[in-house]
Amino acid sequence: MLHTDAVQAVGKVSVDVDALGIDLMTVAGHKFQASKGIGALYVRQGTPIRQILFGAGHESGLRPGAENVPAIIGLGVAAELAIMRLAQGDNTLRGRRDQLHGLLSAAVPGLCLNGHPECRLPNTLNVSFPSVSGKTLLDSARDTVMASVGSACHEGESAPSGVLGAMGLDTARVLVAVHLSVGWNTTEEEVATAAAALVHAWRHLADGS
Known part of the structure; x- marks a missing residue:
């Protein structure tokens, strides 16, 4: 049985559950412009699952609680x-x-791309800035750029990214990495503004001024 966390992929790249042999797949609506707090679990027909929350018999007896119908509709439209x-x-x-x-x-x-140059998500960019820690860089540019040194799920953690480490990157490179993303509504002007702010912050910090 294979469960896939497809939160980052669905809505941005093609996902074929049959071709990938997926039995269970998790989706989060806010990752493709639905509202926060709504998601879905794909369950291949015949895959055995059991409830872990108990009470009423909503959602075929698997999850109690009244459904958020407007959010569900929004998820479908998105x-x-x-x-x-x-x-x-x-x-x-x-x-x-x-x-x-x-x-x-x-x-x-000396800016380093972390990840494959082609086989990666179309909306995210993970790069390492030389000589300046990722957290310090983003703190310096926070008036203009909202970003993180890792995924939002681990925001606030000080430990180096386990994902980048698993990719074979050394600790020094991981500590100077930042995780940037764009959305469907991001404009060219906004990208240029964000890039300028990051470059300005990096130069200021790298020069020690």
């Missing part, structure tokens, strides 16, 4: 829009991400 974008080959996310990467690379000598 999914339809995401499918439409993928079918049309919309490269907005990839374009904004690559714009951000290009601006940072041009201005920061």
Whole structure:
């Protein structure tokens, strides 16, 4: 039995549960423009699951509590829009991400991309800035840029990213990494503003001024 946490992928890249052999798949609506607090669990027909919360018999007896119908409808609409974008080959996310990467690379000598240059999500960019810790850099640019040194799930933790470590990156490179992301509504102007703020903060900190 295979469960997949597809929160980051669904709505941004094509996900075929049959081709991937997925039995259970978790989806979070706010990752593809539905409201926060709504998600879904895909269950392949015939996959045995049992309830872990008890009370009323909502959701086929698996999860008690009144359903948030407006949020469920919003999730469905957001999914339809995401499918439409993928079918049309919309490269907005990839374009904004690559714009951000290009601006940072041009201005920061030694900037390192963490991850495969092609086989990665179209909306996220993880890079290491030389000589300046990721947390310090983002603290310096926080008036303009809202970002983190890792996923939002682990925001506030001081330990180096276990994911980057598992990718084979050394601790020094992990500690200077930042996790940046763009959305469907992110404009070219906003990307340019964010890049300029990060570059300014990095230069200020790297120079020790």
